[in-house]
Amino acid sequence: MAxxxxxxxxxxxxxxVCVMEFIWIGAGCLLNTKCKKFFWIMLLICVMIVLWLKTxxxxxxxxxxxxxxxxQPQFHRERTVTHFVQGxxxxxxxxxxxxxxxxxxxxxxxxxxTSLDKTYNTFKCCFIMDNETLYTTPAYxxxxxxxxxxxxxxxxxxxxxxxxxxxxxxxxxxxxxxxxTSHVMLTSSQCSSDITDYVSITYIPPSIGKIALCAKIAxxxxxxxxxxxxxxxxxxxxxVDKIQIYDLGNSPSLFRVFRYxxxxxxxxxxxxxxxxxxxxxxxxxKYKRTLQFTHDETLSVLDCRQRMGxxxxxxxxxxxxxxxxxxxxxxxxxxxxxxxxxxxxAGFMFFTEFFIYNWGPSHPKEDLMVTRFxxxxxxxxxxxxxxxxxxxxxATQTHEIHPxxxxxxxxxxxxxxxxxxxxxxxxxxxxxxxxxxxxxxxMTRFTVKYHLHQRVQEVRKATNIAPTWKT
Numbered sequence: 001m002a003x004x005x006x007x008x009x010x011x012x013x014x015x016x017v018c019v020m021e022f023i024w025i026g027a028g029c030l031l032n033t034k035c036k037k038f039f040w041i042m043l044l045i046c047v048m049i050v051l052w053l054k055t056x057x058x059x060x061x062x063x064x065x066x067x068x069x070x071x072q073p074q075f076h077r078e079r080t081v082t083h084f085v086q087g088x089x090x091x092x093x094x095x096x097x098x099x100x101x102x103x104x105x106x107x108x109x110x111x112x113x114t115s116l117d118k119t120y121n122t123f124k125c126c127f128i129m130d131n132e133t134l135y136t137t138p139a140y141x142x143x144x145x146x147x148x149x150x151x152x153x154x155x156x157x158x159x160x161x162x163x164x165x166x167x168x169x170x171x172x173x174x175x176x177x178x179x180x181t182s183h184v185m186l187t188s189s190q191c192s193s194d195i196t197d198y199v200s201i202t203y204i205p206p207s208i209g210k211i212a213l214c215a216k217i218a219x220x221x222x223x224x225x226x227x228x229x230x231x232x233x234x235x236x237x238x239x240v241d242k243i244q245i246y247d248l249g250n251s252p253s254l255f256r257v258f259r260y261x262x263x264x265x266x267x268x269x270x271x272x273x274x275x276x277x278x279x280x281x282x283x284x285x286k287y288k289r290t291l292q293f294t295h296d297e298t299l300s301v302l303d304c305r306q307r308m309g310x311x312x313x314x315x316x317x318x319x320x321x322x323x324x325x326x327x328x329x330x331x332x333x334x335x336x337x338x339x340x341x342x343x344x345x346a347g348f349m350f351f352t353e354f355f356i357y358n359w360g361p362s363h364p365k366e367d368l369m370v371t372r373f374x375x376x377x378x379x380x381x382x383x384x385x386x387x388x389x390x391x392x393x394x395a396t397q398t399h400e401i402h403p404x405x406x407x408x409x410x411x412x413x414x415x416x417x418x419x420x421x422x423x424x425x426x427x428x429x430x431x432x433x434x435x436x437x438x439x440x441x442x443m444t445r446f447t448v449k450y451h452l453h454q455r456v457q458e459v460r461k462a463t464n465i466a467p468t469w470k471t
Contacts, residue, residue, distance in 0.1 A: 064137030064175075069128055072193035079196070081275045084116070088197040089189045092117035093165070093275040095299060097184045097199040099174075100309040100390075108173040111201060112142055113186055114303045116165035116275060116295060125172035126191035128183040128198060135174070139186055142169040143395040143402070145298045164292040165276045167299040169395070204310045210241040211331055212311040214304035215319050216398075217272055217297060219248035219283045223319055225257045226467040227369050227422075229459045230452070231319050232261055234370070237450045238323075239330035240315070244307060246272040246300045248283060256463040272300065289428075301398055309390040316396060317385040322370070322420040323350060324442055328449070334417065335387060342410050346403030347388030351379035351414045353440060358425045358433055367467065368453060370443040373422060378438050379414040383421065418442075 080086060084093040094115045111125070123139040145167040174181060183198035185191065192198070213235060235243060243261075247269050250258075261267035274281055274296050287293050301316065308314045313335055315323055325334040339345060353376040361372035384399055392407040401409045420443070425433035446452040460466065 064125075064127075064135050067134045067136070069132060069134035069191075070193060071131075071195055073196070074192075074194040077194070081273060083271045083273050084275045085185070085197065085199050086275070087117075087187065088185070088192045088194070089187055090117070090121055090123075091119045091165075091276075092186060094186060094199045096303050096306070097201045098204060098303075098306040098309070099201060100204045100306060107176050109176050109181075110171050111174055111184055112169055112171045112306050113139075113184065113199065114167075114169050114299060114306065115186065116299055117168050118165050118276065119188070121188035123170055123186040123188055125170075126185045126187060126198070127172075127174060127181050128195070129179040129181050131182065133179070134191055135181070136191060137172055137174075139170045139172050142171040143302060144168050145295055145302070145397065165295060167295040167302055169302055202307070204307065206310045207241065208310075208312055209332075210311050211239060211313045211315065211335075212242040212244065212308040213240050213315040213317070214301065214308060215243055215245045215317070216300050216304075217246040217248050217283060218250055218254070218319065219272075220250075222284075223250065223254055224468075225251075225254045225463070225465045226456075226460070228254065228257055228319055229456050229463075229465065230369055231322070232266070233452060233455045233459065234322055234446055236266060237330075237446060237452070237455075239332045240266070242266060242268060242308070242311070244268050244270070244304050245319070246270050246303075248272045248274070253463075253465060257459070257465060260459060260463050298397055301396055305388075305390065305393070305396045311390060313387055314390055315385075315387050316398075317419065320422045321352075321385060322443075323385070323387070323417065324420055325417045326415060326442070328445055331387075338410075338412070338416075342408075344407050345389070345410055346392035346407035347386050347401040347409045348412045349384045349386045349401075349409060350412050350417055350419045351381055352383050352385070352419045352421050353377055353379055353438075355420060355422045355440075356425050356433065357423065359437075361469075362439070368447065368456060369422065369469075370420075370452075371447060372469070374439055374441055374443070375437050376420070376440050377435055379418055385419050 077088075081093060084095050086093055092115050094113055097111050097113045099109050099111050111127075113125070125137050125139045127135040127137070129135055170186060172184070181201060183195060183200055185198045232243065243266055245258075245267065247258075258267060258269055262269060274283075278292075281287055281290075281292060281296070283293065283296060304316070305314070313331070315331075317323065323331065325331070327334070335348075338348060342348075355373040355376045357373070359373075359375055362375040363372050366372040386396075386401055386409070388396060388401050388403075388409075389407075392404055394402045394404055396402065403409055420440075427433055
């Protein structure tokens with residue numbers, strides 16, 4: 001008996017292949033009673049799948065409605081956030097709305113809206129066109145972060161109240177009619193007449209052949225300016241073109257360094273906050289094991305994937321981590337070689353070496369953090385980070401890539417590249433803060449060949465930063 005291709009049920013444009021295969025099977029089943037029964041069962045299943053997919057794709061392509069929009073500000077409404085937009089009628093805080101050419105559906109533009117929300121309502125998108133037309137169309141879930149199984153099943157039961165704001169993304173389809181669409185809002189009821197209830201839409205230009213780095217959230221004086229300078233300079237040496245960081249309140253000295261790199265054009269800083277309840281929460285270490293923490297942190301990862309969607313490659317790791325090829329090549333060269341041997345790659349995951357500050361510097365006379373600390377754990381498959389290709393990836397989380405089919409995520413052998421992670425001992429996770437160690441001198445190549453120390457000294461002087469070496 002012929003084997004029915006599994007691709008028949010994945011792409012509507014090849015369903016005619018199913019029909020041809022069933023005709024072939026039917027012809028072979030004319031004289032076989034058992035085969036006839038199988039044929040009719042499979043035909044019924046195929047018809048049901050075709051009807052479901054037809055309804056599904058038609059609903060995604062459903063056109064919206066146009067009405068006239070007249071701005072009528074609602075001055076009496078209390079605003080509790082500065083950098084998010086609070087929903088007018090729903091418990092939702094919208095952070096961004098991004099149009100990316102890399103995500104398309106037919107001729108329509110796709111707008112991905114990233115938010116923290118605490119509702120299971122069905123949303124629609126309200127778009128403002130040319131400051132005079134309102135276009136309303138259904139919203140669909142693009143991605144939702146779940147911090148535990150209860151939150152996952154709540155997506156289907158809609159009875160479980162997680163008690164927290166979920167990192168969530170929706171997308172809407174916008175006709176590419178040439179009109180300028182400036183703002184959008186998510187709502188389960190009426191579109192607002194107040195433009196402050198809408199998120200400004202960001203259009204992402206292509207940055208072909210370039211590398212971006214998503215570095216999550218800088219907060220609560222958690223970053224040493226002198227270490228941050230080393231971190232950025234090594235990224236520059238390795239060919240990173242743009243770094244995205246979300247600012248949740250930092251010291252004046254660190255802001256001086258931020259401004260220096262913003263003026264160079266390599267650093268992009270976006271203001272951030274933690275809307276909703278509880279009001280007094282933060283991203284400090286004591287909140288790290290709370291369920292709300294994972295949503296507050298993940299939202300920046302989801303948002304950055306959209307903002308950096310025009311780049312060819314995007315790294316995702318923190319400001320105490322460095323992706324270091326073992327061979328002395330920049331990241332563009334390294335990734336080009338990886339793609340030549342992994343043509344269907346959506347991204348690459350990397351082993352981690354931990355350089356623990358609690359152990360003290362192995363070379364205390366050195367003036368750079370990356371050369372002071374050379375004692376590390378052997379490479380571990382723990383806290384893995386990655387590089388991904390936005391054109392082949394649906395969404396990313398802190399330690400995970402969600403690729404489009406048929407693309408794959410590959411583990412990079414530790415002999416090719418390693419993630420260097422400099423931090424205090426994670427005593428709440430590790431059984432011992434004194435595991436077996438090795439000596440890794442790879443980072444010295446940046447001082448010898450690329451004059452890292454001289455580059456860092458120039459930035460220190462320009463920003464009035466002097467290392468204290470508390471760690």
